[in-house]
Amino acid sequence: MKVTLIINSIKKTYTINPADRLLDTLRADGYFSVKHGCDTGECGVCGVLLDGEIVNSCTLLTAQAEGHRIETAEGLGSRHDLHPLQEAFVDAGAVQCGFCTPAQILSAKSLLDKDPHPTEADIRDAIGGVLCRCTGYKNPVEAVKTVNSE
């Protein structure tokens, strides 16, 4: 079957198997910021934005995303022109192994797009769905706070 997705504002059509997951379709097309973790919807590192909301791409069929808007970290900034959240994560030392970072940043983006001045509890709630074994969440939370105060 064919599906059309709008990925980082670019319309793309894929020929897929009906059982293909969004995670695999994205990674097969080079969106390697979308990480392959637990495969069971628990770790959140495969998170992408679907119409602005964070979803686990390992538990979503590609066919279910037909016609929807998908955002991945590849669409946020470039190496020489980082998105403010990416810059804040770097500046705050919030990136250690980096495996959780793309999904954490997308989760924070979804939050800030809806509420530019979230509380610390809101930030913790937003990024807490993406498991991080390195940072203890302190620095990522600080990073998001600096963006929301700008």
Ligand code: FES
């Ligand atoms: S790989 Fe999708 S939630 Fe863990």
Ligand code: FES
């Ligand atoms: S920075 Fe390593 S898992 Fe979060």
